[in-house]
Amino acid sequence: MADQVARGEEFEKKAEKKLSGWGLFGSKYEDAAEFFDKGANSYKLAKSWDQAGSAYVKLASCHLKLDSKHEAAGAYADAAHCYKKTNTKESISCLEQSVNLFLEIGRLNMAARYYKEIAELYEGEQNFEQSIVYYERAADLFQSEEVTTTANQCRQKIAQFAAQLEQYQKAIEIYEDIARQSLNNNLLKYGVKGHLLNAGICQLCKGKGDVVAISNALERYQDLDPTFSGTREYKLLAALADAIDQEDVAKFTDAVKEFDSMTHLDAWKTTLLLRVKEALKAKELEEDDLT
Template sequence: MSQSPEKLIQEAENKSKPVTGFLWKLISSPEDQYEEAIDLYVQAAKLYRLGTGSGKQDYSKAASCYVKAADVSFELLQNFNEAAMNFVEGYKLYKMDQEFEFAIKCLKKGIDCFTVKMGQFRRAANYQFELGEILELQLQDYSEAGRAYKMAGDWYLQDNALQLSNKCYLKYADLLSLQNNSENDIFDSIKTYKKLVENSLSKNTNTWGLKDYYLKIGLLQLVLTDTVAAERTLEEAQQKLNDDKDSKEFQLLEKLIECYKEQDLDLMSQSLMQFDKFQKLDNWKTTILLKIKESLMNTGEDDLL
């Protein structure tokens, strides 16, 4: 590893060229040559990753070397497992250098190797969730992030990893309901939260999560101005979770249903302040409550949140 990374890359490029000529094929195996090219690319990546001599670490160049190694594995050797792992290494390094667009491209290629080429959906689900996180947190592409989370949830569910699946579906439902694109998005969110309730009840998971799911369902039904559905949700929640029927979550939902029926903004304000003392309103609840508020007030009313 005393050579410069640039020299190693040049050697790798020469060795990654398709082998031609009958005599050359008798002397050297094309597969061996391509494996050597991959090793050289990886060596160069490590040098860039560590920094050589007086140079500094260059994660982007290291990532590029891993991508080139992956391309050789994929296209010339059809070694999809090796290609996937090198794509993942490239993704990690691009992410470290905050080159998120390139990181996403690498990650998607790795995921395709795991799924399309190898059928390893459980293995791919972890990276699919990471894809959702980058799309959500770094690029603020909530629509694509939601789709990524949902797909990861589907793959986890296929492998009976219920807890991980629920985590993904919750992210999907939260993002979908906040996008405010259409009523269909809200209906799909409600459907997903109900699925989380069913999954949780079947496994007897902690009631805190269940209370929150029921509250979210009821709040979204109020966004749709469907107080009857919200009342049914509250009744079901109190019946299924009898020990927690007087919980703060259910008290809040009951008060908000009353506020909506009576068109009482003052009562809504008081109810939210009481709940906020018990449990700080998070971004999701604040956003949804503002939507409920907008349907209860005319322009110019005092802000109650």
């Protein structure tokens, strides 16, 4: 490992020497780029990620001097992948540089990929506001390149985090739109009931006991997909709406338990349903205080 670090440092010294010397028609930048690339590889072999990241950033600068924007964008991405192991902030900064260059040269697919990667880094940091921003940028670019499946994966993340941040209407619109799109696709139509369940749970959170809004949503979902009313997902939402209407916490809990015993509810759904249950409990206590 130490040998590889020493080799990396040696390559960097050679690169710096080339840059400080005199070169014909940009040849010094080409020579320096070759040494920075070799240095970065040596650091990677030594798992010296910060040094590798730094060498790739210097390599990107050489490519920019040579007006090789595609290569510079790639070098920034390589730097980001090294920093990812040690320094999230630095990794995001390098990915931003990479994206900007790919956008400049019209490589929208690559830009979308790296926007998605930035979104995932923010997600890992539990920074859902920023994660949403970058998933939205990625989704827009994937959509413009007609990579619809990946665009919708990004949009589902946006809806998931929006609901966690209590931006229920935003989440509802996304889930309903994806359900609508999926109906016309033989491969995706089986996922429709799941999207409508997610939208319905967000309706329950948003409505805070507004049974009319929930009932209207269920009617809309039936119009959208006539098979929905026969699903367990529909029956769960209808049972929950009924429990809310009757202000019956026990009934609400039983409906959730029954569904969960056959189809496991993930942490996201459980969290949102708990919010609805807590609001229902609070309402029940209010009623008790009044009587």
